[in-house]
Structures are given as structure tokens and as C-alpha cells.
Amino acid sequence: MVNCCGLVTDRKEPVPLKSIDAQLEVKDHVATLVSTLNYENKEDKPLEAVFVFPLPGDAAVCHFSAQIGETHIVAEVKEKQQAQEEYDDALSSGQQAFLLEESDESPDIFSLKVGSLPPGESASIRLEYVTELAVQADDGLRFCLPAVLNHRYHPQGSEGPSVQVTSVPASLVPYSLSFSAQVSSPRPISKIESSCSLEPLQYLNADQTQATVKLVAGHKFDRDVELLIYYKDAHQPSAVVEAGQASAKPGSLMGDPVVMVSLYPEFPQSVMSSLAACGEFVFLVDRSGSMSCPMNNSTPQETRISSAKDTLLLLLKSLPMGCYFNIYSFGSSFEHIFPTSVEYSEKTMKEALEKVEKMGSNLGGTEILRPLKHIYSQACIPKHPRQVFVFTDGEVGNTKEVTDLVKKNAGSHRCFSFGIGEGASSALINGMAKEGGGHAQFITGADRMQPKEMQSLRFALQPAVEDISVSWGLPKGVSATVLSPPIKAIFQGQRSLIYAQLTGQVGSPASHFEAGGSVTVKYSLAGHPSQNQLHFKLKPAEDSGLTVHRLAARTVIRSLESEERTRRGQQDEEVKIKVVELSIQSGVSSCFTAFIAVNKDSGKAVQGPLVRRNVPTVKRCPVGATLQKPLIVSSIYECSGLLKLTSCTHLSSSFHFTCDGDLDSERSYPKSVQPHKDPLLQLVSLQKASGSWMLDEDLTAVLGKTKEEVEKAKPELVGCSLK
Template sequence: MVNCCGLLTAKKGPVPLTSIEVELQVKDHVATVISTLKYKNKEDKPLEAVFVFPLPGDAAVCHFSAQVRHKHIVAEVKEKQKAREKYDNALSSGQQAFLLEESEQSPDIFSMSVGSLPPGRSASIRLEYVTELAVQADDGLRFCLPAVLNPRYQPQGSEGVSVQVTSVPASLVPYSLSFSARVSAPRPVSKVESSSPLEPLQYLNTDQTQATVKLAAGHKFDRDVELLIYYKDAHQPTAVVEAGQASAKPGTLMGDPVVMVSLYPEFPQSVLSSPASCGEFVFLMDRSGSMGCPINNGKQQETRISSARDTLLLLLKSLPMGCYFNIYSFGSRFEHIFPTSAEYSEKTMEDALKKVKQMLDDLGGTEILQPLKHIYSQPCIPKQPRQLFVFTDGEVGNTKEVIDLVRKNSGSHRCFSFGIGEGASSALINGMAKEGGGHAQFITGADRMQPKVMQSLRFALQPAVEDISVTWNLPKKVSATVLSPPITALFQGQRSLIYAQLSGKLSQSSEAAEGCVTVKYSLAGQPSHNQLHFSLTPAEDTGLTVHRLAARTLIRSLESEEGTHRQQKNKAVKGKVVKLSVQSGVSSSFTAFIAVNKDSGESIQGPLLRRNVPTAMFCNALPQSFPGMHPIAYGCSSSGPMKKGSVFKFGMKRSAPRAPTMMAYCSVPLPPPPPGCSSPGPMKKGMPAEHLAPKQPPRVPLLQLVSLQKASGCWLLDAALASALGKTSEEVEKSKPGPVNKEVWATILALIWLHAFKMDAKEEWELLATKAASWLRAQNATCGTDCVDAGNALLGCSVQKDALGL
């Protein structure tokens, strides 16, 4: 039996949101999302329904409207405070009003208020946004419709006044979701995958460039909906020119044509095959209470923190000799393994691994700002480029402060970020990587953390691209004003987007007119470039998608500038953002969408009841709990009492007082946890220290073998290796060719086993195998072929010597 404590509303009244319908339209790598939210007041008094929900952090919200009975009301964008006042005045006058605003602290959180909904009355809300789809390591384009909104920890002293969020366990979300997608591209759609069950992909034409797909029936809106879209020959540079809005003034962003250029740099193979052998690798690991949650719904036994421990093992084994490294972990406080980054050696690697094995989700809240400040305060090591890897489930309330800090230190490092589990903030994860010149990855659904992290390590080992410049070659009297921030990072196979406003008039023969954009850069000391020629003829049927994405890009850049110069320039920058947001109809942190139904023909009387629509909360996402109260979900630990002022809240301040919301907590005893879920009790005085260490399940064979590798890249010939290979020590010793060194023999056996039995996980062990092969070549072993033949005979396989990199 489930306790409904604070589940729906303070008085356990019904939730007015009944369903959400989402239509996704994907054109190449751009997505348009149209959501219809249906509300119904099932009570006997008028309601105000407040829904705080997540959206992709880089989304450009461009339309908000309401359908009430037979009237369609389209919202307009206004400065935020004016919009709030208009909304509150409408409610005070008995009118219906609708407000949509973005959080001041995190651009991936929105609040929708549906005011004065009379008893028995329904309303249909339409919300539309556009967004670019991120390229994954396997060349898929990732779309995520966030459903899970875990309450975000906001440290004491952080900026912004906020409101609390109502969350419920994911399985108890009281409204349904229907989801359909239509995909079209210049290239064939090869497949569409999802963490949620899908109906079969339906192609709409013979060349397979258009297709539709739907979520399978019965899906509850209890987890993020993730789609991975794969095209044939995906890495094709493109440029789309979109005509300006006919009603807009020429010379403005909305009145002029805008071009969106998509480039995929290709680096020489010689550079990619010689990864860097230096660098300072700093790993920052979240150890807040929410890291004890299952990493996905399917594998309850694997928690986020246990997966993170395995990932750190692979990372430490894959680092090159001669580099430096350190591991930080954080919650309400932070720790580090070494006082300063240590040189990578057998001793420092083993010391770090001992600490990693003891890592628990026991550090409380999610205060990422302080460890970042400490890391950035450490002097950089000469000739050792700093590479920062940040792992978090992303449940923080001071997102903009964190991103501002990364931006201010972008010249001293590259930042690679990883969002773990449902509900990770896309604004935080993408923002840190973008501002830090790195790459972002999300681990959700059935994803494994290790292959995605190792892909980013390969990026980090690529030499930094320097001296990046963009030049345009356009017809006479046509000029380009770049709207995107300067490109600061390029990686092999990863897309770079550029938006530019095209000013001036094209000639009468513009149908044949062409433009050219060139990106020049220096790679490993060698000059290189990528170039794209494109037609200046505007594409058809694009609506204003490119303009809105360009406006969103420029708005985000201006907001970043406002964060950097809070004292000197904030008023001027805020004015620019508000003006651009109003002109383009795209949301910002300083504006809001407001709609008022002035022609309802009736004044709504009586006290207005507030109903907070709950969002899904995956597991127990809260890093701290109130004394004497228990989180509703199982599977996570709580770490100490709630400190005064440590409230889970969002940067949205209402001008009129509202009733307090309730969080998903109860003060009554809970039933025992279901099988397989943990319910850790308090630490008792005098409890043996071993009870503090995480239970170590039997290691999977791959990790068992990897854990035995030495920092130099070799393996030792011992009983542990024999066991990992599934053999006895006697069998391994007896099969060794006579004159061969024991470490050489052991290392060749390990490489053969990896190539024969673990090719499906090659992304995880490829770097450490490369290190092992380099070690073998340095030994000048003369019996390589004999060893490979003997190893194949022992292990019962047929791996070729060339495949081992020898």
C-alpha cells in the first residue's frame, strides 16, 4: 500500500492536469516540439493550477496559447515583472489568465500557471519550442523529452528567490502522455531507438527520408522519453538559409535572412592514432544522497554510485604514463584524494583505487560550486593541459552560478560533463561542457556509463584545437553578422553550429548565388581548415525555426554576459535581452508569456484554490531529509538532518503570496522496502568501520581483468590473472613459451582474452589495451607470434597478432 502524503495537493484534492500530448517534428538535426496540456477543474470552486516542469536547457520556447471553450488566446512575451503583474491583476478581477515563465536560476525549468479555471470547466494549453539535437558518440542524434523533475538542492547563500516543487514517485504521476514523432532529413533514416517501448518505425516514402514513430500504448509519463535518431552518412556538413519574417523590419534579426551552418571537422588519422601522453586529469564525482538511486528502472541492483566506481576504475587504468591526476568528490562538502594533482604511477593509481572502492553516497546535498572553486584555485601544471571530468545527477538550484564559474575559467581547462540518471539538468550538463570547451554526455535508461565516459576520455586525449577562426565569402553587398559565440572547441566527428544574420540585398540572379564559410584552426601545430559552399536561396517550409534558434543563441550569450558583468552592465544587457525576446517571441530569463481571457463574458467569483501539479521524481532524489520524516521512494540513503535554509527550490518569485506547496514527504511509518531495495538505518555508535564500506558484489569478468592491470599497461602472471581468464595457475604457467618474460606472457593473454571475448565492450577497454600494446612493443619481445599462438591455444580462440596492435 502506498502512502499519499503530500502526493497531490495539501488537501489531497484531485490534480487538474489530466493529460499531455506531444508531437515531435524532426528536420535533419532540428526538432520542433508541440505539447498540448489538458486541464479540467473537477472541484466545486475555481482553481489556479501551477505546474513546474523541465524542458531541454537549450530549448527556444516560441509559442504559448490557451483554448477555453470556443476561444483561442495567444500569449505575448512581456518583461517578466510586467507579465506577473498583469496575471495577478487579471485573477483579482475574476478573469482567466495564463502565465509561462523560465526559472531565473536554471533555463531548463519552467513554471506554468493556469488561473481562474471555473468549476467543471476545461482548458487546453499549447506550448511549442524548438531545439537542436545533440550528436552522440555513436553518431546518433539525441532528443530527450524530460519528465522527471527531481527537487534541486540549493546551497545557502546562493542567488535568487525561489519556490518549492511538488514531486511524486515516478510510478504515481496522475496524468498520461501520448507521444508521436515525424522525422525527415536529406539522408535516409536508418533507425530510431528509445529507452521507452516504441511502435514499429513507419517509412513514408521509398527513399526512407521520412518516417513516423510513436510510443507504445500504455506509457505513463514517469520517465524521460529519449529518442536516438540515426541517419545514413550522418556527418555531412549542411547550411540552411531562412528568409526573414515579412512583417519584421529589414535590418533586424527577424527581418533579415538567417543562415544555420552545421560543420563536422575531420582530423587526420595520424593525429587520432597518437593520443596525448600528458595532461592533468581531474575527476569530480557527485556523492550526494541521490547517487544511491538505481541508475535505471531495469537494473535495481546497480546504483549510480556503484556505476561511477566502476567508471573511475576504467579511467584510472586508461590514463597515460607521465600525466597527472586527482579525484574530488562532493556533496554538502567536498573531499580530494591528493592535496594537489599527483603524477600518475603505480603507487598513486593504487592509492586512488583504494579510496574509490570506499566511495559512498554519503556526503549530503549537491554543492558543486565550492569544489569547482577549489579546483580552479589550484595552479595549472606546465605542459600538462587540465582536463576536468564532472559526474553528477545534476539536481542543483544554482545552475547559472556554476556555469558562470566554468566560463570564467574556460581558458585554463577543458570540461567534460556527465548527467547520470533520470532528471539530470540538461542546462547544467550541457552548459558546463559548452562553456568549458568540452563535451556533454547523458546516461539514462539502459545506458551504461563506462562506454560514454571512455569516449569523452578519447576526446580529452585529442590535442586541443587552437587559433580557431571563421571567415565568410559572400556576394558583394551581402554581409554576415555571426550570432553564435566564438567556437572554442573542435572534436573529431562532433558537430559545430554557427548562426549568422545575412544583411544587404542579393542580386536579381540570386537563385545561383552562393556563399562560403571557412573554419580555420591549428591542430598539433599543423594548420587545417574545413570549408562549406552553400546556396543563398532560402529553404522552403522552415517557418521561423532557424530565426528562433538564432535568437535563443543570442539571448543565451547576452544572459551570460549579464552574469559576468552583474554590476556594470546588467541593466543594459537585460534591456537588450528583453527587446530581443519580445521581438522574436522567444523566452528568456527576463521575460514571460502572458495571456488573459478578457472576453469570457463572466467574472469568476469566490476564493481561488491553488493546486500544484506534481512532476515525476525518480527514486528519492532528495539529498537530505527533514528530521522525523521519510522519503516516499526507496533505494537511496539520506545523510543527516535538513539544515535551516537548505530548501529545494527554483528561481521564480511571484509578486502575490501563494499557499505553500508540499513536497513528497510523509511523517507516518512506511511499510518495509520491497525486495532488492535498500533502506539504510542510522549509523550506530561503535559500529565496525567495515559497515561504512560499500558492499562489493562479485566483479564482472571484464572489470576483474581490468582491475589487475598495472599503471604501465602490463599484467602480472599470478593466480588472480589465471582466475580472471577462467584458467588455473598451472594451466597458464605450463602454456607459456619457454624463454618469454612472465609479464609479457600475461599481458598477451589479457589482450587475447579482451579481443576474443569482449569485443562488444571494446569502447571501454580500447585505451587501456592500447597502453598494454605500447608496453609490449617497448619490451622488444622476440616471441610475439609464438606467444599469440600459444595464448590462442590456451584460451580456445583465434585472434590475429595484428589485431592486438603488435
């Protein structure tokens, strides 16, 4: 019989993890998270606690330590096999040991093992990582502390997972989370929002460039914690120079200064206004069984497949006339609506939407490789650049294989990925967009869905930037070695990051401080040469630690790992050695290394066989009711968001409908109008391929207006567009 003292899972197994304390520090658009995991063994047997959990796929894990009573142990980064052997040897000899390692299948899954925790003993594990914050469509910077680790599907014939995920329903998560954030920026902080309840924002200075915020007390770690940070004038280019580590060898990445450059390219308006929208838009929709699950634990009535279909509706309605498109869907097998891409028209759009409406999450597993290979095998349409949009909850076990395939075919398309629902794999969603020269979005609820979709479509309608080059203007004796992989894509107003190692007499003589340096990104846009330049000071920033160095090291490590997979079987051992050396030198984790800590000063050995206890993560909830609550809308629609992005742009600044009150009150709706559905989606569903609406009872029902009221509000400038 299991001793059920202390925290227990739904299987009545004790859980030694009591609580997690997470402290976030944000400096401009770089975040450092320090998590403290508090363990206590309340059983009468020694334990090995195993916790498999998600982290952001682009995070650089850079510190791991343990506190047992008065003893503090800092883990070392070692080659993974060596670390595992040291951990096993420590346990067999009765010593306490701690092991943190990245999954072989996906860089956003980590396994933490706390070994030989004696009865009555407590231990605090400190885990630290740094990451860049992605800029959202509404200019907010997004940080996500993931709690949900969805099970990953492994296609038939592929290798199984090296780690097993233990999960429980959200209501039974047996440990709590305390979370606080401190934010600082050169620019004022406008606001901070979250998917979870926050205490009021507190500013720390008069100019509002520093602030703190934290979750309300008693928060259960039963869902992802999403934080959105808004700065005034967020699109300002910047550069940070960070001094090297004093103990590191000069000439090495950690020993030399490193600069992180953040650019927001602005394309010449004269060029942008002359470009005709065209392209082949290929939509790939996940219809695996997991897409029937709720978007998040807060709104169980909203499913992932319904959100994916709504997203697809908005995008299809916004395509420019004359482009080409097709829709694929996949699970264990895949389907397509048209044999090949067809020209976008009222007829083809209507046919596609009728089939989209019937889509269900009924195609089995999540096997995305086969449909991707099929899409890449299709001939491209001349003068219509291919844009692939992928909608998935990211529950795949072969993440690296998928991103490698996208990278291999990056020359023939751009990839725009949408992570649908809480727990979507950040490694897959970000990886596909990065390797495919596109853009990634995460949709975890109806809020902010529309601006995200429109941002990706605007990016897709922008022409591909070609002949991208980076040049540096530095004082004599100083040179820059770019550490980032070559820039594959540049979008209007979207941030581009560059890391570079500075060698030579940086910061000396003193005149270099004043002279500073510059970086210039040159490129060709529709045959027109363009460039963006940033000047910066060479003096290292104060109190920046080694954050920039670790992010740069992470960038190099990921590039080398990708190279190793590409060259596997051909001198791959040489690349692996480089990864291990840099990982150990920088203290940043990789797929070939792990953090290992052994308590050699614990006195007597722990006696008796270890009992393994798996620490659970959140399990997705069963699908609940599909009926949504009525929505109260004060301004239902402004055409600047969802009208055609090409021929109808003249409409966007002058035309909007406004309706007050509950749109789902007991009025009589036509059969084509569904009163429980989002009014904005209802309105978009009535839009024609040309961007116009028919002024009929369906439209007036959605607007909550009479036909006469709509006629009266119709601007003369666009009278031809509303029939």
C-alpha cells in the same frame, strides 16, 4: 475535507492536469516539440493550477496558447514583472489567465500557471519549443523529453528557489502521456531507439528518409523519454538558409535571412598520429545524498553513485602512462585523494581505485562551487593541459553561478561533464561543458555508458585547437554577421554549429542562387594550420518556418544573459533591455520575460476565492536492492573501446575475447571477482596501468575460459602485452 474527485496525488489532492500529448518533428538535427496539456476542473471551486516542470536547458520556447471551449488565446512575450502584474490583475478581476515563465535559477525549469479555471471547465494549453539534437558517441542524435524534475539543493547563504516543486512517486503520476515523432532527413534513417517502449518504426517513403514512431498506448509519464535517431552518413556537413519573417523589419534578426551551418571537422591524420598523449586529468565526483538514488525508474537497483564509480573506473584504467591525475569528491564539503595531482602509474592508480571503491553518497548537500574554486586555484602543470571531468546528478540550485565560474576559468582547462541518472540538470551539464570548451554526456543506465566515456576521453586527449577563426565567401552585396559566440573548442568529428545573419540582396539576383556561399573555419592544431570549408546554396529552404531564426535568437539571448551576469552592477540594465527586446521580437523566452495570456472574452467573471492545486512531477524512488540480474554476454570485450588509447592502439584491431553463456552461473569465482557485477567492468578492473592483464585465475574467471584457452587465443603480435 478535501474533495477527492478526479485525479489525485498521494496527499489526496485533486489534480486538474489530465493528460499530455507531445508531438515531435525532427528535421535532420533540429527538433520541434509541440506539447498539449489538457486540464479539467472537476471540483466545485475555481482553481489556480501550478505546474513546475523541466525542459531541455538549451531549448527555445517559442509558442504558448490556450484553448477554452471555442475561445483560442495566443500568449504574448512581455517583460517578466509586467507579465506577472497582468496575471495577478486578471485573477483579481475574475478573468482567466495563463502565465509561463523560466526559473531565475536555471533555464531548464519552467513554471506554468493556469488561473481562474471555473468548476466544470476544461482548457488545453499548447506549448512549443525548438532545440538542437546532440550527437552521441555512437552517432545517434539524442532527444530527451524530461519528466523527472529532481529537487535542487541551494548552498547555505544562497538565494532560495523562487518556485516550489511538487512531486510524487513514479507509480502515482496522475496524468498520462501520448508521444509521437515524425523524422525527416536528407539521409536515410537507419533506426530509432528509445528508453521507453515504442511501436514499430514506419517509413513514409521508399528511400527511408522519412519515418514516424510513437510510444505504445497507455504510457505513464513516470520517467524521461529518451529518443535516439540514427542516420546513415550522419557526419555530413550541412547548411540551411532560412528566409526572414515578412512582417519583421529588414535589418533585424527576424527580418533578415539566417543561416545555420553544421560542420564536422576532420583533423589531418599526419598531425594526429604524431601527437603524444599527455595532460592533467582532474576528476570531480558528486557524493551528495541524492547520489544514493536510483539511476532511473526502470532499474531501481542501480544507483547513481555506483554508476559514477563505474564511470570513473573505466576512465582511470584508460589514462595514458606519464600523465597526471587527481580525484576530488564533494557534497556539503569536499575531499581529495592526493594533495596535488600525481603522475599516473600502477602504484598511484591502485591507490586511487582503493579509495574510489570506498566512496559513498555520504557528504550531504550538493555544493560544487568550493571544490571547483579550489581546483582552479591550483597551479597548472607545464606541458600537461588540464582536463576537468565532473560527475554529478546535477541537483544544484545555483546553476548559473557554477557555469559562470567555469566560463571565468575556461582559459586554464577544458571541462567534460557527465549527467548521472534520470533528471540530471541539462542546463548545468551542458552549460559546464559549453563554457569550459569540453563535451557533455548523460548517463541514465548501463547501456551506452562505455562508448560515451571513451568519447569524452578521446576528446580530452586531443590537443586544444587554437587561433580559431571563421570567414565567409559570399556574393557581392551580401554579408554575414555571426550570431553564435566564438567557437571555444573543436574536436575531431564532433559537430560545430554556427548561426549567422545574412544582410544585403540575399537570393537576388538569381545568379546568387547558383553562386551560393561558403564558410571556412581556420584553426591551429599543435602548431599546424588547418581548415575546414563548406559550400552552400543561398536559396532559402522551403517550409522551414522560423525554426533557425528562433534557435539563433536563443543563442544570442543566452550570450547576453551571461554577459549581464558578468557585468552585474556595471551597466547590466542596458544588456537586460537588449534581452527583453530580442525576446519580444523573436517570441523566444528568456530569464527576463514571460508568456502571458488573458481571456478577456469569457463573459462573466469567475466568482469565489481560488483554490491552488500543484501539479506534481515524478519523484525519485527510494533506493532498492543493489543485486543486479545476471548478464548474458556473447562478446564480452573488444579492445578498440577500452584499451589504452595511446601505446596499445596496435592491439585494438586484432584482439578480442569471446565467451558464450551466462557468466553468472554457479561456477566458483575468486574472492576478487564479484559475480553480480558487469563482466566488462570486471575485466577492466583487472587491467594494469600499462594496458596489460595478468593471465591468472581472476582473468580467466571473468572470461569464462580456461587458462589454456586464453593462451591459445592470444595473438602473437601482442604476446608481450599479456603476461
